[in-house]
Amino acid sequence: MHLVFVTSIVPGAETTTGYEIANAAILDALRRAGARVTVVGFAWPGKSPAGRADLIVLDEVDVRNETASGWRKGEWLAKALVNNITFASAKMRVKSPAELRAALAAIGPFDAYVLNSVQFAGAFPDLFDDKPALYVAHNVEHRSARENAAAATGLVERLLFAREARLLESVEARLCRQAAFVFTLAEDDRVALGVKNDARSVALPLVTRAAISGPEPRDIACDAAMIGTWTWAPNRIGLDWFLDSVTPLLPAGFDVRIAGAVPSDLKSASPNVRFVGRVPDSVGFLRAAAVLPLASTAGTGVQLKTIETFELGLPSVATPHSLRGVAGHPANCVVAETPEAFAAALVEQAARREPALDGRAFHHRQREALDRGVKRGLDALADALAKRAA
Numbered sequence: 001m002h003l004v005f006v007t008s009i010v011p012g013a014e015t016t017t018g019y020e021i022a023n024a025a026i027l028d029a030l031r032r033a034g035a036r037v038t039v040v041g042f043a044w045p046g047k048s049p050a051g052r053a054d055l056i057v058l059d060e061v062d063v064r065n066e067t068a069s070g071w072r073k074g075e076w077l078a079k080a081l082v083n084n085i086t087f088a089s090a091k092m093r094v095k096s097p098a099e100l101r102a103a104l105a106a107i108g109p110f111d112a113y114v115l116n117s118v119q120f121a122g123a124f125p126d127l128f129d130d131k132p133a134l135y136v137a138h139n140v141e142h143r144s145a146r147e148n149a150a151a152a153t154g155l156v157e158r159l160l161f162a163r164e165a166r167l168l169e170s171v172e173a174r175l176c177r178q179a180a181f182v183f184t185l186a187e188d189d190r191v192a193l194g195v196k197n198d199a200r201s202v203a204l205p206l207v208t209r210a211a212i213s214g215p216e217p218r219d220i221a222c223d224a225a226m227i228g229t230w231t232w233a234p235n236r237i238g239l240d241w242f243l244d245s246v247t248p249l250l251p252a253g254f255d256v257r258i259a260g261a262v263p264s265d266l267k268s269a270s271p272n273v274r275f276v277g278r279v280p281d282s283v284g285f286l287r288a289a290a291v292l293p294l295a296s297t298a299g300t301g302v303q304l305k306t307i308e309t310f311e312l313g314l315p316s317v318a319t320p321h322s323l324r325g326v327a328g329h330p331a332n333c334v335v336a337e338t339p340e341a342f343a344a345a346l347v348e349q350a351a352r353r354e355p356a357l358d359g360r361a362f363h364h365r366q367r368e369a370l371d372r373g374v375k376r377g378l379d380a381l382a383d384a385l386a387k388r389a390a
Helices: 018-032 070-083 097-107 120-122 141-151 154-178 186-190 233-249 281-289 303-310 337-352 360-389
Strands: 002-009 036-043 054-061 110-116 133-137 181-184 201-203 223-226 256-258 273-277 291-292 317-318 333-335
Touching: 002 018, 018 110, 018 303, 036 233, 054 097, 054 120, 054 186, 054 317, 070 110, 070 223, 110 120, 110 317, 110 360, 133 360, 141 154, 141 233, 181 186, 181 360, 186 201, 223 333, 223 337, 233 333, 233 337, 256 281, 281 291, 281 303, 291 303, 303 317, 303 360, 317 337, 333 337
Parallel strands: 002 036, 002 110, 036 054, 110 133, 133 181, 181 201, 223 256, 223 291, 256 273, 291 317, 317 333
Antiparallel strands: none
């Protein structure tokens, strides 16, 4: 079976964001199941992967709001309003439908699409109706947009997020209705998207890497560490909760280091917190912390930093929301819901300076369940193809 995996951003040489990590895990699972997969989408500027016959780069696009000029954001908004699509999908409209049809035709014969999230498919609503499709719902996007609207501090931002939520709910309903099968990344998302029936969907457990080695000795350099894409609104909401509600409760001298790109308006009044920017070795950065705060409070889908933490066997303190999409948690993960409980657990965990656990069994269970879920989707797609051919 030859599948065309339609995605906003194609895999690069290195996976750095949660979106890219999830895509890599799903693509690997599809190929392990025996599918031939050609990936079609856009590349980050300057990071266009070359020389792969199974990857079609349509153009280079920088979709980040924080690096876009006011003129560029205005152009995206105009496209969104004129075409009645979301602001996120408007960023994909750098090619015409005719150009995209030509690119798809140049691939040669293929059987079906894998529509990866809503951005690309939502930008060209009628482009992918000619063949059966699997739909990968990374998140319940309309619910995340509503959360973002509620957290917005400005009226214009609140109104734009509300518009996104309204349009996204319609797009997601259509994609789920038309798909031969739906992959979500968390069990709760199946209910939220209206595809709870086991014949219609499955929640895919994910892994963050192909293989896991056993635990190694750690040199502790700080009490707590976090890393993430903090410009993504759901991540920012959780980080704001941690900075505003948890860090003021930590004792003086409790060393918290936060890595990753941060919005220009992100600040912390706590002398305990240090923003360190991009780090060359994300795993080494995490392993050097006594405990990892998993402080998600918003968003849908799965929290890949939680999965990575459990694969690495590192001690952690997690909000209940950080555990969405993960079945169970290891003994060195403490679940805490209130700021007071979260801060107390961080101090206790950090004081122990515990070695890492062996995360290989967790990784193995996740990968086996991922492969079973992908096979169910491919079986449903095969049935849809057979009915179409009859």
